[in-house]
Amino acid sequence: MRALDLAIIAIFLVGTPLLGIALSGKQRSSTDYFVGGRQVPWWAVTFSVVATETSTLTVISVPTVAYLGDVTYLQLAIGYLIGRVIVAFVLLPRYYAGEMVSAYGFLGKRFGNGMQGTASVTFLITRLLADGVRLFATAIPVKMVLAALGIDVSYWVIIAAIAVVAVLYTYLGGIRAVIWVDVVQMSIYVLGAVAAVFILAGKLPDGWFSSLADEGKFQLFDFSSNIITSQYAFLTAVVGGALFAMASHGADQLMVQRLLACRTVRDSQKAVIASGVVVFVQFALFLLVGAMLFAFYDGADPSALGLASNDELFPKFIVEQLPTGLSGLLIAGIVAAAMSTISSSLNSLSTSTISDIYRHVAKREPSDATILKRAKLWTLIWGVVFVLFASMFTSTDQPVVEVGLSIASYTYGALLGAFALGILVRRARQADAIVAFVSTVVVAAVFVLGVEFTVDGEAASLAFPWYVPLGVLVTLVVGGLLSLRHPTPGSGETEPAREQESV
Template sequence: MQTIDLLVIVAYLVATAWLGLKLSGRQTGLKGYFLGGRDLPWWAVCLSIVATETSALTVIGIPVMSYLGDISYLQLGLGYILGRIVIAFFMLPRYYDGEMLTAYAYLGKRFGSSTQMTAGVTFLFTRLLADGIRVLAAAIPLKVILEGLGVDLGYFAITVILAVVTIAYTFIGGITAVVWVDVIQMMLYVVGGIAAILVVASTTGLGWLGDAADAGKLQLFVIGESQLSGENSFLASLLGGAVFAMASHGSDQIIVQRLLACRSKVEAQKAIIVSGLVVVVQFAIFLLVGLALWGYYRQATPQDLGLTRDDEIFPLFIVEALPPGLSGLLLAGILAAAMSTLSSSLSALSSSTVTDVVGKLRKEPITDAQGLRIGRWATICWGLAFIAPATIFRSDEGNIVVLALGVAGITYGGLLGAFLFGIINKRARALDANIAFVVAVAVNAFFFVMEKYVVGEVWVAWQWYPLLGVIVTFVVGGLLSLRHPDRIEQAQEETAGSSTR
C-alpha cells in the first residue's frame, strides 16, 4: 500500500460525494427528497438496486464463498430472477395505485394505520441491524488499508467515520444523490473485480481454473445435501431465493423506494427484472475472483495468511498484489459502495420514519416543510445508530454475507406475508394481520438465535426464513380471520337488507 493509493481513496470519496450532490440539487419537498420527483431513469434505478443489495458485501464476502467452497452460491441468483418477475407483475401495480411514499403505505390502505406502523417500525429496526453489518463490511477493507500504513484505528473508530461522512450527502441530496452515486460505484467495483482476475491471470496463468475443477470448486447445483438445512442446496437457493427476493425487493422500503422513483410503472417493472440479470452476472464475476485468489495464494487458508477474518482475503490481495493506484481505486470503490448502501438505508429509514411512524402518530397531516425537516433529523439519528450493530457483530466469525441476509430474513417473511395476506384474504382485519406478523417474526428469530447463540448448528437455512414467515402469517392470520364474515358476503347481505327495507 503506497501513498498514491491513499490519495486516490480520499480523492474518489470526495468526488463521488460532490457529484451526488451536484446531480441531485437541493431538495425542497418530500417527493423530491424521498422519490427524486418520480423522474429517475429506469436503468439508473436498476443499477442502484444492484449496488444497494450487494455493495461491499458482494465485493469482500462472495469471493470467500468460492475461495473456501464452490460456486453454488450462483444458484441463488436464479431464485432472485424468479422472485423479481413476481414482484414486477403482482406487487408493483399496487404500489403505483395512488401517491405512495413507502411500501408500507399499501398496508395502511388495506388494514389501517396500526398495521402500517407495525410494519414500518419493524422495517426500521431490521434495517438498522442488517445495515449495521454492512457498515462492518465497509470497515474490514479500510482496517486492512490502515494497518498496511501502520495505523490501527480499530473497527469502532472506522465505523464512526464512515457513518458521519455518509450522513453528510444523504442529509442534503436525498434519494437522487444516492441513486446517481450508486451507479458510479457499482461500475467501479465490478470493473475492479474483473481487473483483479486479469492481474492473477497475468501472474499465474489460468492453471487455477483446472485445479479448481479437479477440486470440485466449479460445482454449481447442489442436489445431495439436506434441502431444508443445507445453506447451498438447490431447492433452498431457487425457491427460498425467489421468496427472499420477493420480500427484500417487494416489501423492503430500501428497494421499493427506488422503484417508486421511476417515471412509470412500466419503467419500474423493467428496472426490477433487469436488475436480477445484472445480479447473476455480478455474482459470477466475484465468485470467479474467489477462485482466482484460491489459485494465487496456492490454496492457503485465511488463517495461514495471518488474517483474523475470512472476509479479509480480497482486501489483502488488493493491498498486496494490485499495482499502485489501481489498488487505491478499487478499495475506494469498495468503501464508496458500502457507503452507498448505508446512504440508501438512511434515505429509506428516514422516509419510513416520516410516513409510517410520525405521520400516523400525528393528528394533523404533515406538511412538506415539516416532513423534510423531520426526515433530515431522522437521517442523522439513524446514521449514528448504525454504529451500535456494527460494533456488536464485529466478533462474529461467520461469513458476513450470510450474517446480513440471515438478520434481514428474520422479518422479511412477516412483511411479505402481510402484503400477500392482505391481497388474498378478503376476510382479514388489522388485528389478524398484526398478530400473524408478530408470530412470524418471532418464529424466525427463534431459529436465528438458536443457530447463532445456543446450539451452534443450522436447523433452517436462512434462505427459508422468508417462506417460513409467509406460511406462518397465512396460517395464523387465516385462522384468526375465520372470526369475520367474508366481505363480499357481508356486502351482499347489507345490500339485501337495505332493499328489503
C-alpha cells in the same frame, strides 16, 4: 507506495458528497426528497438497486464463499430473478396505483395504521442490524490499508468516517443524490473487480481454470437431498432466494423506494427485472475472484495466511498484490459499495419514519415543508444510530455476507407474509394481521436461536434461505385461521381497513 492508495480513497470520500449534491438538484418538496419527483430513468434505478444490494458483503465476502467452497451460491441469484419478476407484476402496480412513497402504505390502506406502523418499526430494526454488518465489513479492507502505512485506527473510527460522508450527501440531495451516486459507485467497484480478475489471471500458472474445475470449484448446482440445513441445495437456494427477493424488493422500503422513483410502473418493472440479471452477473464475477484466489494461495486455510477473519482474503490480495493506485481504486470501490447501501438505508429509514409513523402520530397533518425538514433531521439521527449498530459486529467467524442475509431473512418472512395475507385473504382484518405478524417473528426467533436438526450425526440449524418461506407460511396460516371469525367481504368491500382503523 500505499500513500497513493490512501490519497485515492481520501479523494473519493471528499468527491462523493460533492458529486451527489451536484447531481441531485434542489429538494423543493418531500416528494423530491423521498422519490425524486418520480422522474429518475429506469436504467439508473436498475444500477442503484444493484449497488444497494451488492454492498461490501458481495465485494469482500462472496469471494470467500467460493474460496471455502464452490459457486453453488449462484443458485440464489436464479431465485432472486424469479422473485423480482413476481414483484414486478404483482406488487409494483399496487404501489403506483396508490401513489405511495412507502411500501408500507399498502398495508396501511389494506389493514390500517396499526399494521403499517408495525411493519415500519420492524423494517427500521432489520435495516439497522443488517446494514450495520455491511458497514462493519467495509472497515476491514480500509483498516488493512492503514495498517500497511503504519497507522493503527480502530474499526469504529473508520465506520464513523464512512457514515459521515454518506449522511452528508443523503441529507442534502435526497433519493436523487443517492441513486446517481450509486451509478458512479457501482462503476468503480465493478471495474476494480474486473481488473482484479485480469491481474490474478496473470499471476496464475497455465491450466489454472481446468485445475479448479477438476477440484469442483465451478460446481453450480447442488441437488443434495439435505434441503433443510444445506444453505445452497438447489431447492433451498432457488425457492428461498425467490421468496427472499420478493421480500427484499417488494416488501422492504430500502428497495421499493428507489423503484417508486421511476416515471411509470412499466419503467419500474423493467428496472427490477433488469437488476436481477445484473446481480447474477455480479455474483458470478465475485465468485470467480474467490475461485482464482484459491488457486493463487494454493487453497491455504485463511488462518495459515495470518488472517484473523476469513473475509480478509480478498482485502489481503488487494493490499499486497495489486499495483499501487489500482488497489486504492478497488478499496474506494468497496467503500463506495458500503456508502451506496448506507445512504440508501438512511433515506429509506427517514422516509419510513416520517410516512409510516410520524404522520400518523402527529395531531394534525403537517405541511410539506415540515415533512421535508423532519425527514432531513431523521436522516442525521439514523446516521448516528448506524455507527452504534455497526460497532456491534466487530468480529464473526461466519462470512459476513451470510450473517447479513440471515438477519434480513429473520424479519422478511413476516413482512412478505403480511403483504401476502392482505392480497390473498380477503377476510383478514388488522388485528388478524398484527397477531400473525408477531407470531411469525416469534416462530422465526425459535428456529434461528433454538431449533437444530440432526444431519449425518451432527446438529445443524435451519438453512437461512428457508427463514422467509417459513415466515410467509406462518403468517398466512395464523392470519388465515384468525380471519375465519369474519364474514367474507361483499363485492364492494375490498378494503376492510376502513372498518378497522380504530383497532
